[in-house]
Amino acid sequence: MSRTTEVAQQSRNIQSGGALAILLMVLSVMVLTGWSQAGLAQGLPDFTELVEDNAGAVVNISTTSAPKAGNTRGMPFDERQLEQMPEFFQDFFRGPQSPFGGSPGNSQPRRSMGSGFIVSEDGYVLTNNHVVEGADEIIVRLNDRRELPATLVGTDPRSDMAVLKLENGEDLPVVKVGRSSELKVGEWVFAIGSPFGFDYTVTAGIVSALGRSLPSENYVPFIQTDVAINPGNSGGPLFNLDGEVVGINSQIYTRSGGFMGVSFAIPIDDAMNVFRQLRDKGVVSRGWLGVLIQEVNRDLAESFGLERPRGALIAEVMADSPAQQAGLQAGDIVLSYDGEPVELSSDLPPMVGRTPVGETAGLRVLRGGEVIEMGVEIGRLPEEGSQQAAVPSGESGGPTSAPLGMMVEPLPADMADSLGVDRGVVVADVARGPAYEAGIRPRDVITEINRKKVASVEDFREVVRALPDDKAVSVRVVRQGRALYLVMKP
Known part of the structure; x- marks a missing residue:
């Protein structure tokens, strides 16, 4: 074999070997990609069986209301639902072209629709108020196309819940009720409902946050x-991957009128508590x-001697309330309730609301830099609209100005009566300075500075003279009948 032929042969061998190597690399990438996609698919939940097992207990709820005086438009959604829609749909359902009757002067019954689910074999249904x-008139339509009339057992506007009772229902499917207290952020959940009237629509996602x-x-x-x-979708169930109901879909947050991911x-757990009370009582x-409570921010935490923001700051104690009888005071910070830590002020109302009336709850409270423990016998939440007066507890001198940049004067008796306070000084004027930067404004009534009570102009002078330099201090003011704490840095 000639030298030229030998070189050519070697070149062909190298080329064929290189092509084989490239082919093997491509096959390897394809196999790995297939494996990764298969693994990814195996990691995602399959909702098909869950939906088949649970859709039967989900219901569509349609209501009819007699037209109100001056109401000239019939529509399938109530005002709250319409406001969450894009503007195009609002114009369509409210306008004269609406198939549900929207022409001026045509007074028709108002129609609304939503979702719900059956929680007992004797026909109790949960939905939104x-x-x-x-x-x-309330008509409930089941997955098997049965339509049953329902009576309203009771409603709870505070939680936006309603309980219905189906009439003449037999062989009713029932959901499995889970425990929302066991939910974890990031957990998969899915909803079944009737968005825009499209029955038994399934959507899925994850738990984004808890305790909002x-x-x-x-x-x-x-x-x-x-x-x-x-x-x-309102009133429909939220399921976990065990096919258990863990929530009732109620609201969305939107700036566009449509769903925005929140x-x-x-x-x-809360819904079933409300259900049992409405059913039984x-x-x-x-x-x-x-x-009345407010959030503890960083500056307030510093002024009250907390190492970090936490707890619920009591801005006002109501007259003749369980808090007053137990000795709670404005300026106390509730750190825990019945052994549960209170991290945010919004944690406290649900904790109190779930406590049976008459039961004694244990509180850990920060007062004057010291943590104290006390028991409070919980009362019953008054009906909405009932008024409770504030309790504070103090006299006077002449107007005064202070290096804080504000001028104060004695609190007139008529103003004290109208605001429900019996001590303090009125802010007459505020110039640029620490007081203005803290948010203090004319006509505010100052009742406390740096946890020291202010009952007169002389009290105000003494407290201000004793304020520490370059340290945040709390200021309790009453503004338009509401007490709140502000933070001032002298």
């Missing part, structure tokens, strides 16, 4: 999820402490 509020407090419902520690919830569910009783 806003789904059935004001309804004259919303301005409209202080006594519900909501479950936050990223499960897609829309108008019509939805809220009522924990089933027709009303819901909640524990009541009788205090």
Whole structure:
């Protein structure tokens, strides 16, 4: 063989070997990709059997209400549900082109729809209060297309819950009730409901957070999820991967009118407590402490001697309340309730609300730099709209100015009566300075500075003279009848 032929042969061998190596690499990548995708798919939950097993106990709820005076539009959603929709849908359902009757002068019954689920074989159904509020007729449609009339057993607007009772229901499917207290953040959950009237729609996601407090419902520690919830889902169940109901889908947070990845569910532990009370007594009783509280931020924590922000700061104690009778004071910080730590002020109302009326709860309280323990006999939460007066406890001199940048004057008797306070000084004017930066404004009534009571202008002068330099101090003010703590750095 010639030298040229030998070189050519070697070159062909190298090329064929290189091609084989490349082919093996490509096959390896394909195999690894397939394995990784298969592993990823195996790690995701399969909801098919869960949905098949539980969809039967989920119901669609439609209501009809007599038209109110001046109401000229019939529609399938109530105002609360409509406000959560995109503007296009609001115009459609409210406008004259609405198939549900929206032309001016055409007074038709108002219709609404939502979801719910059956919790007992004798036909009790749980849903949201806003789904059935004001309804004259309630029809519940089951998965097998049966339509049954329902009676309203009771409602609890504070938790946005309602209990219905199906009439003439036989062989009713029932959900399994789980324990929301065992939920973990990051856990998979799914919802079944009727968004926009599309029956038995399934959406899934994870638990985003627990114990969320919303301005409209202080006594519900909501479950936050990223499960897609829309108008019509309200009142439907939130399931875990064991097929157990762990919550009732209730609200969404949105700036667009549609779902934005933030939805809220009522924990089933709280919901079942409300259900049992409505079923057995027709009303819901909640524990009541009788205090107004606020969050402890970093500056307030420093001024009260806490190493970090935690607890619920009592801004005001109500008259004749369990808190007053137990000796709680404005300026106390509740650190724990019945052995449970209070990290955020929003933790406290649900804890108190779940406590049976008449039971004694143990509190750990920070007062004057010292931690004390006390027992409080929990009362019953008054009905909404009932007024409770504030309790504070003190006299006067002439107007004065201070290096804090504000001028104060004696508290007039008529102003004290109207605000429900019996001590303090009125802020007459505020210039740029520590007081203004703290948020103090004219007409505020100062009742306490640095945990020292201020009953007169002379008290104010003495307390201000004794203030430490370059240290945050708390200031309790009463503004428009509400007490709150501010933080000032002299």
